[in-house]
Amino acid sequence: MSPQAILHDSKTALAAILSRIEAARKAALAPAPKTSLIAVSKTHGEAEIAPVLDAGQRIFGENRVQEAKAKWPALRERYAGIELHLIGPLQTNKAREAVELFDAIHSVDRPKLAEALKLECERAGRTPLLFIQVNTGEEPQKAGVTPGQAAAFVEYCRETLRLPIGGLMCIPPAGEPPAPHFALLAKIAAENGLSFLSMGMSADFETAIRFGATHVRVGSAIFGERG
Ligand SMILES: *Cc1c(COP(=O)(O)O)cnc(C)c1O
Numbered sequence: 245m246s247p248q249a250i251l252h253d254s255k256t257a258l259a260a261i262l263s264r265i266e267a268a269r270k271a272a273l274a275p276a277p278k279t280s281l282i283a284v285s286k287t288h289g290e291a292e293i294a295p296v297l298d299a300g301q302r303i304f305g306e307n308r309v310q311e312a313k314a315k316w317p318a319l320r321e322r323y324a325g326i327e328l329h330l331i332g333p334l335q336t337n338k339a340r341e342a343v344e345l346f347d348a349i350h351s352v353d354r355p356k357l358a359e360a361l362k363l364e365c366e367r368a369g370r371t372p373l374l375f376i377q378v379n380t381g382e383e384p385q386k387a388g389v390t391p392g393q394a395a396a397f398v399e400y401c402r403e404t405l406r407l408p409i410g411g412l413m414c415i416p417p418a419g420e421p422p423a424p425h426f427a428l429l430a431k432i433a434a435e436n437g438l439s440f441l442s443m444g445m446s447a448d449f450e451t452a453i454r455f456g457a458t459h460v461r462v463g464s465a466i467f468g469e470r471g
Contacts, residue, residue: 252468255299268453270274276458284463287470307332318370333387336360348373350442352412353387354393373410373441380425381417398436421449426455
């Protein structure tokens with residue numbers, strides 16, 4: 245563990261984030277009925293995650309299937325009621341493990357992956373809450389369907405595959421004001437009758453709440469900077 249990790253007080257940081265979420269919801273004209281905090285624990289070990297669990301947090305986000313598989317089964321034995329979200333890209337050949345391990349998957353972004361998830365959900369008899377990732381900035385290096393493809397992909401998942409889609413997720417381009425991206429994601433969700441909006445990270449979750457975020461994904465503001 246790094247010296248910063250030892251000095252960092254994640255319990256106090258968690259309480260501060262929860263109160264900022266409440267304040268942002270109060271200030272918003274039309275907040276979502278509920279905004280869930282996903283504590284993004286990627287790169288952090290059990291020793292750093294346990295204090296956050298002890299403080300009462302139960303919803304966590306990881307961006308890699310293998311890392312989550314190594315960390316969370318043991319934590320789930322110690323703590324009841326954990327809800328685990330996959331927020332990073334998913335390879336088709338890891339769809340089975342992802343469906344077994346995660347309660348939500350935020351990165352559905354292509355037909356092949358949706359098809360694999362459909363098969364694995366049927367096999368496992370459980371369907372995680374699924375989000376389609378939208379590349380709102382149309383950045384070539386970033387995952388997600390383009391805003392223009394979103395409606396057709398939602399329809400493909402729902403109608404052709406009969407795969408229930410809960411909502412949309414985005415990661416705005418670095419160094420750009422995030423508000424237009426959150427507004428665009430909210431608009432696409434409303435047009436497609438989707439209830440959940442996964443948007444907002446440590447630097448911009450309050451803005452995301454203003455645009456109706458139902459799930460904010462906050463890592464470094466809770467756990468400290470990643471090493
Ligand atoms: C790492 C990550 C986060 C958390 O980012 P912070 O800036 O540390 O809050 C949120 N969403 C995704 C998709 C991530 O990969």
